[in-house]
C-alpha cells in the first residue's frame with residue numbers, strides 16, 4: 003500500500019552530469035512503483051561538460067547503480083586515475099604526487115608518517131611517495147589489480163577514473179530511461195510557485211506547457227534556475243581565498259605514453275590541467291581574470307598542449323563558493339547549481355554524488371519535514387567547507403615568491419579551520435581529522451609534505467621503537483611496494499585488454 | 511625541549527579513584543619504551559568513589575586497549591555483566607518498561623536504519639529493542655561473552671559492567687604496580703603555578719613533585735585545575751534531582767544483567783546489581799535523608815589548560831542519567847597517546863582535545879535532557895522537567911526523528927544511534943511516519959527477515975547460561991561454554 007504522502011512526481015531540471023546522475027540514482031533507488039521521475043534539458047543551452055577527473059568514491063556510485071566497470075570505461079572513453087601530479091606548485095621545478103590510498107603501515111599505534119619524519123632526519127628514508135602503491139605505480143605508468151596479501155605491508159590499490167563527462171551523462175541517460183525516467187527536451191522559461199507557501203508548483207516550457215511536481219531537483223548548472231533565480235538562496239562567495247574565476251578548456255590529440263594520473267601544472271596566474279582519455283587529452287587553464295586577460299590565458303594554454311588542439315578553446319566563467327541553502331522548500335540543488343569549487347582535486351562530481359546520497363537518505367514526502375531540510379543543508383555545508391580548506395592549502399603553502407597571485411595566497415588569512423590544522427601539523431606532524439571528512443589523513447600528508455610544510459618535530463612516541471627495527475620495516479615496505487608495482491601491466495595495456503573503446507574519429 | 515631523549519616527558523597524575531588508575535595505565539602504555547619518560551601517580555587513601563560503578567561497553571573498549579582481561583575483572587572483583595539499561599516508571603501513561611540494550615539491534619539496510627524496517631514491516635516501533643540479543647538476555651537474566659565469530663549471532667552482543675568500586679580500584683592499582691608504575695600515597699597540600707600553568711605540587715607538606723604534564727583526576731574537587739583555570743559551566747539548572755543517597759540492599763535473584771533506572775514521584779534511582787549486593791543510587795530534589803551528597807553537574811570550559819589536563823569528574827560531571835562518565839573518560843584516554851606533548855607549549859594538543867571533549871560532553875548533556883524532557887510523569891517536579899528548553903542540537907535531532915525517524919549526524923557522539931532511538935521510542939517519542947525508502951523493501955521479504963532476526967535473538971539468548979552461573983564459572987576459571 004502506498005502512503006498518500008509519497009511523492010507522485012519528481013522533476014529534475016537539467017541534463018548535465020548532475021541531472022543524469024540524479025535521475026539514474028533515483029530511478030534505481032526510489033523504486034516504489036509510484037513516484038514518477040521527469041528530466042528536462044535544453045540542447046540549445048547545453049552543458050558545461052568539462053568534468054573529466056574523479057576520485058575513488060565514484061566507484062561506489064557506479065556500483066550502486068550496478069554499472070559494469072569495463073562497460074562503463076568503454077562507453078566513456080575512460081581511463082584509470084591513481085593520483086594527481088602537481089607540477090611547479092611548491093615552486094618552479096618541483097613536482098609531487100597526491101596519490102590515492104595510504105602510505106606505508108602504522109606501527110605500534112603510531113602513524114607511518116611520524117616514523118618517516120624521523121628517518122628523514124637521519125637520512126634513512128626514501129621519498130615519501132615511495133611507500134605508496136598508487137604513487138609508485140603512477141610514476142611508472144602502470145596499473146592492474148594486485149593480489150592482496152594480508153601480511154603485506156602494502157595498502158590496497160585505490161583508483162578512480164578519467165572519462166568524457168558528456169559520454170558519462172549519455173550512458174546514464176540510457177540507464178535512467180530504461181528505468182522509466184521521462185525526458186523532456188526544451189527550455190524552461192518560467193517558474194510558478196504556490197501562492198500559499200512559495201513552494202514550486204510547476205515550471206513552464208517555451209512551448210507554454212507546464213510541468214508540475216512535488217519535488218524539484220535543480221541541476222541547471224551555474225545559473226541555479228530554481229534555487230537562486232526563483233528561491234533566492236544566496237551565495238557565499240569564497241573568491242578571497244580562491245581568486246581564480248575563469249577557465250578555458252580545450253581537447254588535444256594524445257601524445258606519448260598513457261598516464262594513469264591527472265596532471266596539474268601551476269602557472270603565474272592559475273594552473274593548467276591535463277586529463278588523459280582513451281581518444282584525446284582534456285586540458286584546461288583555470289586562472290584569475292584579475293591577473294591575466296582571456297587572450298593571454300588562451301595563448302598560455304595553447305603553448306602548453308601535448309598535441310594539436312582538436313576544438314576551439316571554450317571559455318568558462320565561474321564564482322567560487324556555495325549556495326547558502328542547497329535545499330529550500332521543495333527544491334534541492336545538485337551539481338553546479340549548488341556551488342562551485344575549482345577542479346584542483348576533482349571534487350565536483352563527488353559533490354554531486356554526495357548530494358544524491360544525502361537526498362536519498364533524507365528523501366522527503368509531501369510534508370517536506372523542515373528538520374530533514376536543515377540536516378541536508380548542514381551536511382552539504384560541511385562537505386563544501388572541508389573541500390574548500392583542502393584546496394586553499396594547495397594555494398597557500400607555496401614558495402612562488404614574487405608572483406602576485408601566489409604572494410597573495412601565501413600571505414592571506416586562511417579559514418580558521420585550516421589554520422588550526424596547519425598549526426598542529428607544523429608543530430609535530432599531527433593531524434586530527436574529524437569523522438566523515440572526505441580527504442583522509444594520507445591525502446593531507448601528501449599535499450602538506452609535497453608542498454614542503456615540514457613539521458618542526460615528530461611524535462615523541464616514535465623514539466620508543468628501536469631505530470634499526472624501523473629502518474628495517476621501512477626497507478621491507480619499500481620493497482613490497484616496488485615488487486607489487488613491478489608485477490602490474492602498463493596502463494595502456496590494461497586499457498587495451500579490458501576496456502578499449504571503439505575507435506572514434508576526432509571531430510573535424 | 512621535553513619529549514626528546516635529552517629531556518624526557520614526565521607525567522604526574524593526581525587522584526586515586528578508578529579514573530586516576532586507568533589514566534596511569536593508559537599514560538604508562540603510551541610512553542612505554544620512550545627513553546626516560548616517566549609516569550607517576552599520587553593517590554590519597556580513603557574512599558574514592560561510589561560503592562558501585564555501572565559502566566557501558568565503552569569501558570570494555572578501554573580495557574581492551576589497556577590489555578586488561580574482562581573475564582578476569584569480573585571474576586576478581588566480584589562484578590557482574592551489564593547488557594543494557596532497563597527503564598521503569600518514566601511514562602506517566604502506564605506504558606511498560608523499556609530496555610536500552612548494548613550491542614547490535616538488528617541490522618541497517620543501506621541508509622535505512624533498522625527501526626524504520628520494524629516500523630514499516632514489523633509489529634511497530636515499540637518492539638524495536640526486542641530484536642537485540644542483549645534485550646532478550648536481560649529478560650531471561652542470562653549472560654555469555656560475545657563470540658568472536660562474526661557468523662555466530664552471539665557476536666552481535668556487547669556488554670559493560672557492574673563493578674564494586676573498591677575492588678575494581680584495588681585491581682587497577684595492583685595492575686599498575688605490576689607494570690612498574692610509580693605510585694606515591696599522599697595528599698596534595700600546596701600547588702605552585704607559573705606562567706605556563708602548574709610549576710609543582712607539594713605532598714603532605716614535605717615532598718615536592720614536578721612534571722611536564724599534570725593530570726587532574728581528583729573528581730569534582732578539581733584540585734589542580736582549580737589552581738590555574740577553574741572557569742566552569744554550571745549545569746545545575748538542567749535537573750531538579752541534585753541530591754544523591756546511596757544504599758546497599760540484599761542481592762536480588764535472578765541477577766539482572768542490566769542497570770535498572772527507575773523513576774518515582776519524587777525522583778529516580780539506579781539499581782546496580784552485583785552478585786553479593788544491589789547498590790542503589792537515588793537522586794531527589796530535596797535532601798530529606800541525612801546521608802545525602804549534593805551533585806555538582808557541569809564542566810570545565812577548557813579541560814586541558816596549559817600543562818594541566820583534567821579528566822573524569824574533574825573535567826565534567828554529567829547528570830548520572832546520561833550514563834556518560836566512563837564513556838567520556840574512555841575517549842579522553844584513547845585520545846591521549848596521539849596527543850602527548852613534545853614541549854612546554856601544549857596549546858595545539860589542548861585545542862584538539864578541548865574541542866572534541868566539548869562535543870562529547872554536549873552529547874551527554876543532550877542525552878539526559880532528552881530523558882528528562884520526554885518522560886511523561888504527572889507530578890509537578892516531573893512536569894517542570896519538561897519546561898526546560900533543549901539545546902538547538904537536541905531540538906533539531908528530535909524534530910528530525912519525530913518527522914520520519916531519521917537520525918541527525920553528530921560529531922563526536924558518545925552514544926550509538928540505537929541508544930538515541932531506544933530512548934526516544936521508549937519514552938513515547940515516535941516518528942509520525944516511517945522513511946519512504948522503507949517502502950522500497952518487498953514487504954514479504956522484509957517481514958520474514960525481521961522474524962528471522964527476532965527468532966535468532968530469542969533462541970540465542972535462551973541458549974546462554976544463567977547470568978549468575980556464568981559469573982561463577984568465570985570465578986572458578988572455567989572457560990565460557
Ligand SMILES: Cc1cc2nc3c(=O)[nH]c(=O)nc-3n(C[C@H](O)[C@H](O)[C@H](O)COP(=O)(O)OP(=O)(O)OC[C@H]3O[C@@H](n4cnc5c(N)ncnc54)[C@H](O)[C@@H]3O)c2cc1C
Nearest residue numbers: 016017018019020050053055190222223337338345350351
Ligand atoms: C573548468 C571546469 C573544470 C571542471 N573539471 C572537473 C573535473 O575535473 N572533475 C569533476 O568532477 N568536475 C569538474 N568540473 C565540474 C563538472 O563540470 C560539473 O560538476 C558537471 O559538469 C555537472 O554539471 P551540472 O550538470 O551541474 O551542470 P551543467 O553541465 O551546466 O548542466 C546544466 C543543465 O541544465 C540545463 N538547463 C539550464 N537552464 C535550463 C533551462 N532554462 N531550461 C532547460 N534546461 C536548462 C542545461 O541544458 C544542462 O542540461 C569542472 C567544471 C569546470 C567549470
